[in-house]
Amino acid sequence: MARTLQERIQQPWVTSAIAFGFIVPPSLMVTVTWPSMMTLVAFGMWPFAAIWIMQRGKMRSSRFRTFCYGLLLFGVSPFVILGTFQAFYRFGPRPVPGTTPLFHGVDYIRIVLDEPTPAVVHILKVDLKADGVEVFVTPPEYADGVFAVEPRTTSQFLSEFGLQAAINGSHFSPFERRNPLSYIPYWSDPKDVLGGAASRWAQYGTPKHWCPVLHIDESGHGTIARSLERPWYTATAGTRHFIVEGEPSSVDSGPFDAMTAAGLDAEGRTLFLVVVDGDQLPYSEGIDQIGLASLLLDQGVYNAIRLDGGGSSTMLSQGTFGIPIRLNRPVQGGFLGIERPVGNHIGVFAKPLAFSGPP
Known part of the structure; x- marks a missing residue:
């Protein structure tokens, strides 16, 4: 039957x-x-x-x-x-390259590479002298006699402080990734920002002599210093000064990976916040340091430092009703589209684009 x-x-x-x-x-x-x-x-x-x-x-x-x-x-x-x-x-389909004005003084640039390996590069080009533009780093909290920061995703950072754009910032400790649901640091654990940082004169983290520092002063002028050796207005540290005065600082390419970087033009007026998607073949495998240096030099970057990359690499802008819009595709714990809580961030305040009426 x-x-x-x-x-x-x-x-x-x-x-x-x-x-x-x-x-x-x-x-x-x-x-x-x-x-x-x-x-x-x-x-x-x-x-x-x-x-x-x-x-x-x-x-x-x-x-x-x-x-x-x-x-x-x-x-x-x-x-x-x-x-x-x-x-x-x-x-899914790879995005279309191009440039889009997001806010007054803030442009979003997307670059799509096919060689030597697939890579999608996201750049926020910020005019530091534009009216209403201010760079803002995650502020510390004072607890137990020291300044410390609690972990936040980049989306939380953007929403909490009402920023118009943001990326992840410096390396931090402790860090241990077990899986997407078991992650150190825990949400409530304070973290140490390697190389140090400053948010409106409030300095925190552990300065390291080998950690270059991106600094933006109150007048909106940017510089990259050798280390966090004195009080800064707004600053955060990187791990490698890989573009120095218009030249790559090293021929060491390193692996193809997701990366986050920050750069300045020769006048210190234009800030470049950069995130490269990685670990997502065939969409984007990532980029190596030599490739990133070459790409940023073509964009007019004169000095640049590397920030925390890999699963930390995240870029967002503010959308309608203040809702964060993810501009890149982060990977956390092997899963795509999940943001990692990180030590600190770099954000941008900016005015909305002016809308002209009918002629």
Whole structure:
């Protein structure tokens, strides 16, 4: 006698094939790292538990069948949603290069590279002398006799202070990535900003003699100093001064990766805030240091430092009703589109673009 559809679904090989069909393809969309794989394994236990219960229980009652099917649906649904989202991020159309004025004195530049490897580069070009423009670094909080900062995502930073644009900032500690749901520093843990930073004269972090510092004074003039050796108005440290007076400082290219950088033109009037997407083939693998230096020199950058990159690299602008709009595609814990809480940030206050009436 021909078996019914329900009887066929109850066969071990059929249910296993269904579970694998829902789990394996979405898993392949995720960047292969130990954190992401362990998270997928944890979620993947649900559908197989449902299959085991089905076989042991022989589907004895309609209520029991409903429970088992519900358990199976609960197990596979996250993979369907995750797979669809990750596939869109990885294999969706690449953006169109171009320049867009965002605010008065702030332009957004997108550069799409195909060689030597796919890369999508995002640049905020900020006129420091434009009316209403002010660069703002994450302020510290005074606790236990010292200045410290609590972790925030770049979206939280932009929303909390009403900024018009923002990127992630300096390297920080402690840092440990276990998986997207288990991350050090925890949200409430204070962090140390490596190389130091200053927000409207409030200085914090640990100065390092080898950490170059981006400094913007009260008049809107930018410089890059060797270290945070004296009080600054607005400043944050990087790890490498990779463009020095119009020349690359090193021939060490390094790996292709997501990067964040900040640069200035020769007059110290124009600030370039740069984020490169990475770890997202075929959309964007990232860029190496030599490639980034060459690209920024073509944009008119005279001095530039590297900031915290990788999963920290994030760029946003303020949208309608103050809602943050993500300009790049961050990767955290192997999962695309998830922002990492970081130590500090660089933000920009700016006036809206003037709208002219009909002629």
